[in-house]
Amino acid sequence: MIDAVSAGLIVLGLGFYLAGSIGLLRLPDLYSRLHALTKADNLGLGLLTAGLALHSQELFTIAKLLLIWLAVLAAGAASAHLIARHARRQETGR
Amino acid sequence: MNTPSLLAFDGLLLISIVSLAWAALATRDARRSVILFMAFGLVLALAWGRLLAPDVALAEAAIGAGLSGALLLAAVGGQQGARSGSAQNAGHADPQPAVRWAVTLLCAGVAGILGWALLESFDSSARDTLAQAVAANLASSGVSNPVTAVLLNFRAYDTLLELAVLLTAVLGIFALGQARPGYRFAGPVFDSLARWLVPLLILTAGHLLWVGAHAPGGAFQAGATLAAAAVVLRLAGHSHIGLPAGSVLRLVMVAGVAVFLLVGVTLLALGRPFLGYPPAWAGTLILVIESAAMLSIAATLVLAFLGGRPQALWQATGAAESVPPAATATPAALPEDSSGAATHGVCKEEQSRC
Numbered sequence: 433m434i435d436a437v438s439a440g441l442i443v444l445g446l447g448f449y450l451a452g453s454i455g456l457l458r459l460p461d462l463y464s465r466l467h468a469l470t471k472a473d474n475l476g477l478g479l480l481t482a483g484l485a486l487h488s489q490e491l492f493t494i495a496k497l498l499l500i501w502l503a504v505l506a507a508g509a510a511s512a513h514l515i516a517r518h519a520r521r522q523e524t525g526r
Numbered sequence: 527m528n529t530p531s532l533l534a535f536d537g538l539l540l541i542s543i544v545s546l547a548w549a550a551l552a553t554r555d556a557r558r559s560v561i562l563f564m565a566f567g568l569v570l571a572l573a574w575g576r577l578l579a580p581d582v583a584l585a586e587a588a589i590g591a592g593l594s595g596a597l598l599l600a601a602v603g604g605q606q607g608a609r610s611g612s613a614q615n616a617g618h619a620d621p622q623p624a625v626r627w628a629v630t631l632l633c634a635g636v637a638g639i640l641g642w643a644l645l646e647s648f649d650s651s652a653r654d655t656l657a658q659a660v661a662a663n664l665a666s667s668g669v670s671n672p673v674t675a676v677l678l679n680f681r682a683y684d685t686l687l688e689l690a691v692l693l694t695a696v697l698g699i700f701a702l703g704q705a706r707p708g709y710r711f712a713g714p715v716f717d718s719l720a721r722w723l724v725p726l727l728i729l730t731a732g733h734l735l736w737v738g739a740h741a742p743g744g745a746f747q748a749g750a751t752l753a754a755a756a757v758v759l760r761l762a763g764h765s766h767i768g769l770p771a772g773s774v775l776r777l778v779m780v781a782g783v784a785v786f787l788l789v790g791v792t793l794l795a796l797g798r799p800f801l802g803y804p805p806a807w808a809g810t811l812i813l814v815i816e817s818a819a820m821l822s823i824a825a826t827l828v829l830a831f832l833g834g835r836p837q838a839l840w841q842a843t844g845a846a847e848s849v850p851p852a853a854t855a856t857p858a859a860l861p862e863d864s865s866g867a868a869t870h871g872v873c874k875e876e877q878s879r880c
Contacts, residue, residue: 503723503726506719506722506723507719507723510719513716514712514713514715514716517713
């Protein structure tokens, strides 16, 4: 039962990564591409860590997985913000 | 564990490594090339992990992808700034076809020799006997991680010389003149990330140093992580990035080599071979040496990222009285003064050499 839920979460997470990658390649401009990419980072990795945490069932491993997810969340959000701000500044010519 | 799915994963890894390497070399845009190189380093770290070499994987991710990437990006940024100031692009024309072919042949030759050496080493039993020798003597090395045992005990001489090479590199960096002026404040979002990330990086560095005795980790990985904390602070626009000032910085720079030599010479005086630790003390001595080495490595990498002498040290030696004290607090205001001009001069020289 737990294995099935864990596998389901992982597959769902991979779906987000696939959608994010397709979005990165297909969407027309930088801002929508960033939007697609951050969804993959945030939710995709979140679902992936949730699935792996269920699979491992060891408290220390779960804490480490959670820390990795939080670090990627913070880094992803900040770098997406920086890239978007840089692009906007170049557009407006500041 | 050699299931077909793992084999497929290895195949994908291999294809990614080769195509990322090719893309990084083939692209015309220097910045894009550096970013591809960083991605290449991360995938390469994954490959080292698959080869069951987590120590190398950690070093590749921290130094190869992370810090080298930051260094290269800073260099590209500095070069583009210098280029917009001066219109000398003549040195950047494509090399002649003959030169290109010669380089290709040379690289192919080196790759061929390396491949041949690798194939030869698969046949010989030297690899196994070395691994057996390490395993047999691990108990007396003071640590239980075989990689640390080799680096800090059995082949401590090599590591001492590596640290000496790093020290020489710092002297070379100092010869470039004053460090580039810092970046301006990166905004509240990145700053709050830095405030959260830097303590975590310092903690991770301490963990890597400590855990190196019995698991993957050690002074080089810890030093690179510590240096990454300083790089994050500098990118966020802070003027104080944790580097000590003046003579303390000099002490930190030589700490690795100095402590290593001190331990070696003390052991000589006690009638033991140079760096031949007594087994009872080996663990403590290795930790002391690694702690000093971590500080030196971190300082070296940060100074490489700064690209010259930091302002505070310059002032301490009294070589630049013209720099007002306020300038150290706001490095973003520096490009106008003489130090900025000196840095640009260096950039131009580098350009003409390229």
